[in-house]
Amino acid sequence: MHISSIPPEYMHAFIKFAPIYTIFSLFVFHILRLYNSLWQFASFDELNRIIISSIFTTLFQVAFMTILMMRMPISYYVFGAFLQFAMIVGIRFSYRYINLERNRRYNNQAxxxxxxxxxxxxxxxxxxxxxxxxxxxxxxxxxxxxxxxxxxxxxxxxxxxxxxxxxxxxxxxxxxxxxxxxxxxxxxxxxxxxxxxxxxxxxxxxxxxxxxxxxxxxxxxxxxxxxxNVEDLLERDPIKVDMCEVFKQLTDKTILVTGGGGSIGSELCRQIAAHNPKQLIIFDIYENNAYAIQQELVRKYGNKLNLVTLIGSVRDSRRLDMIFDKYRPDIVYHAAAHKHVPLMETSPNEAIKNNVVGTYKVAYMALKYDVERFVLISTDKAVNPTNIMGASKRLCEMVIQSMERISENNDFDSLPLLHDHRKDGLKDVHPKTSRTKFVAVRFGNVLGSNGSVIPLFKKQIAEGGPVTVTHPDIIRYFMTISEAVSLVLQAGTYAKGGEIFVLDMGSPVKIDTLARNLIKLSGYEPDVDIPIVYTGLRSGEKLYEEKLMKEEGLKKTANELIFIGQPIPFDMDNFFRNLEDLSQASYQNSDDIVERVEKVVSTFHPVGAHPTGKEKIYQN
Structure with missing residues (x-):
């Protein structure tokens, strides 16, 4: 078709109306933000806006061309609308198509x-x-x-x-x-x-x-x-927790987490912070860890979270007394502890000072300041312990069970003031009444926590091996950090006092299998690309861990994966006398502290102990 073939009256009307139509079209395109889009990322949203703009401009042309100029043929309106739409879409999306095709070819080549x-x-x-x-x-x-x-x-x-x-x-x-x-x-x-x-x-x-x-x-x-991660291959379903029940227990409460910068403590702080506490208090001796979790929570919650971060030791009675007196916590999660088995074997007095005496002091303050609930983080290594770390955690459980009996019976005169407790000037400060419920939560090894085998294996794999396993038959129960913390939080909701909560962690896992799976997940073949070396059991280490002592038995809870171990009876007065002796001996850095612990914890049988009860490995 030639322009000369177009009737002059139509051509004249088009030329006169074109400036008006152009201005209106520019206005519509501006309102619909067609000039603000990046052609490289043209999408269906932009296509919708192009369709809307074409409809508006076509309707405008039909109406005002007829009113102001003359009635044009229907083909003019239809062809004009189609041509405009095709050109706008073609220019914009062809630009994107060229870029996408260029990226695809580049990516395939690179x-x-x-x-x-x-x-x-x-x-x-x-x-x-x-x-x-x-x-x-x-x-x-x-x-x-x-x-x-x-x-x-x-x-x-x-x-x-x-x-x-x-x-x-x-x-x-x-x-x-x-x-x-x-x-x-x-x-x-x-x-x-x-x-x-x-x-x-x-x-x-x-x-x-x-x-x-x-x-x-x-x-x-x-x-x-x-x-x-190797966590994805655990042969059980993840633990399920009724977070609504947990939410009710934590909302508008002042909560203290000792050891709040550690693996378990920091995850406790994360989950507690998400449940609208009245105040969250992080207490830790290691300022770097405390600072890290503090900054993480500040970035995430800002002023919405009433967060206090304090540095101090659970061994310091005066520091603890000041904190409890000032902040009056409703709930205490006690995660502060020495937990490395080989290190505690060579420093057994430190295990008693920090784990046992520290737990006693924090629990004592919970009684004195009428805390609602005290939750101890324990371990399956407390069951028939063969190392001083496990034995110290069993002593911590006995402290908690004793504190529960005292709280329940208001028998506060039975409380000993440990020798360094008196030294700290806290004599005659026994409470008169208390509502505190004391419980312990026992679980196995936590995947990915500080000191666990997973970070060590990953480091060894990254370095090209070898991956070191102590024994080809050694087995452990495993859980993830989030599961461990979920159990701790749920335990608080079930607490009636004196319980030891235990997680059904399914079948135990061979450490050798764990190492081999991690090597495979990293894209290597065990014993070919990455060698596995067996180094022998470490002092105090046993081939398997148990979740409950034979005498304890199991009781069900509302959560099918959480059970309660029945407390083993013991003479509380005799236990407190032994606890005073242990406390004094540990602060004197006694070389027979292990033998003293054996007399208190009847199920403690140190691996490789000398028949006389003394061995260099236990000396500080």
Whole structure:
């Protein structure tokens, strides 16, 4: 069609109306923010705004061209609207398409990893799209795995879905995969564990999305992918806690956490801070840890959290008395302790001073200042202990059980004032009445905590090995830090006084298996790429840990994974006399402190102790 073929009256009307239409179109585009968008990220939102703008400008042209100029042919309006829409969309989205295609080709050329995505759902699609479109990706998506057969032999974002979990091993070989990304945040614990157990045999690097909450929060992205941890392979479901009940117990309470900068203590502080306490008091002897958790909570909650961070020792009676008198805590979580078994074997007096005497002093202040609940963090090493650390924690449990009997019977005259208690000037300060409920929470090894085997194994793997395991048959019960803390918080809600709460941690795990799984999760083969060396049991270490002493028995709670161990009866007056002797001997740095502890804790049988009861390893 030639312009000369257009009737002159139509051409004249178009030229006269064009400036008016242009000004109106610019106004509409400005109102709909079409000039503020980045063409590189043109999206469906922008497409919707282009459609709306085209509708408004077309309606304006139909109405005002007819009113001000003349009625034009219908083809003029239809073709004009279509042409305008096509040009706006074409220019903007072709720019994005060129950029995306350029990034895709660059990423494919620069990729150093062939990636398998597990999960052809919303999360997997988001991960695939980001890998394809974002610049600087180090991996190329080669295939997708999903257990839904309806998705097999199809493509997602141009990547083939090659089968279910049974196809993982073959797909790794076929596509030369060296990195696997688990992108099913809604997967059950059992399914996730089964799939990851297959993946760890592939020698591929494993990444995973932490949880389903990320889908709800729109946080699915490559940056949220984390290394698969050995925690993901624990052969049990995670502990479930009634957080509503916990919330009721913690809201508007003043809560003191001793050892608040440690692994368990800091996680306690995180979870307590999320439950609207009236005040949270972090108490720790190590200022670096205390500062770290303080700054983390300040960044997260700001002025919404009434946070106090104090430095001091649980051995210091005057310091404790000042803190309890000033802040009047409602709940005390006592996590401060020496916990390293080999170190305490060579410094047994310090285990008694810090763990036993420290626990007594904090519990004493809880009685004196009428705290509602006192929760002791204990350990399965307190059961039939073979090392001084475990024995000291059993003594701590006995302190708590004694304090509960005193609180229940208002028998405060039975309380001893330990020798250094008197030295600190706290004579004749016994309470008159108390409502305090004392409980202990006993659990196994905490994965990822300071001093646990996982950080050590990871460091050894990063250095190329060897990974050191004390004995090929040594086994331990394991739980995650969040599970441990959930148990502690739930125990507080169940507390009636004097209980020892125990978590059903499922089957114990061989440390050798743990080490081998961690090596595989890191993409190496045990004993080939990373050697495993057996170093022999350390002093005080036993092959297995127990959760309960034979005499204790189990009682159920509302949570099917939490049980109560029945207290073992003992003579409280005799125990307090022995406690005074132990306290005095520990501060005198006695060389027979281990033998003294054996007389108090009947189930304590030190491994490798000399028949005479004395050995250099126990001397300070």
């Amino acid at each position: 990729a150093i990893h062939n990636v398998m995505i597990i999960g052809a759902g919303a999360a997997g699609k988001t991960i695939l799209r980001e890998m394809r479109n974002s610049q600087g990706m180090s991996g190329k998506a080669c295939c997708v795995i999903d257990d839904n057969p309806n998705k097999w032999d199809r493509t997602m974002e141009g990547v083939p879905v090659v089968g279910g979990r049974d196809s993982i091993m073959n797909a790794v070989k076929t596509y030369n995969i060296d990195r696997i990304m688990f992108a099913i945040p809604s997967a059950s614990t059992e399914d996730k564990r089964d799939i990851l157990n297959i993946c760890k045999e592939t020698k591929c690097e494993l990444k995973s999305l932490p949880g389903i909450y990320q889908l709800a929060n729109g946080e699915v992205s490559l940056s949220k992918m984390k290394d698969v």
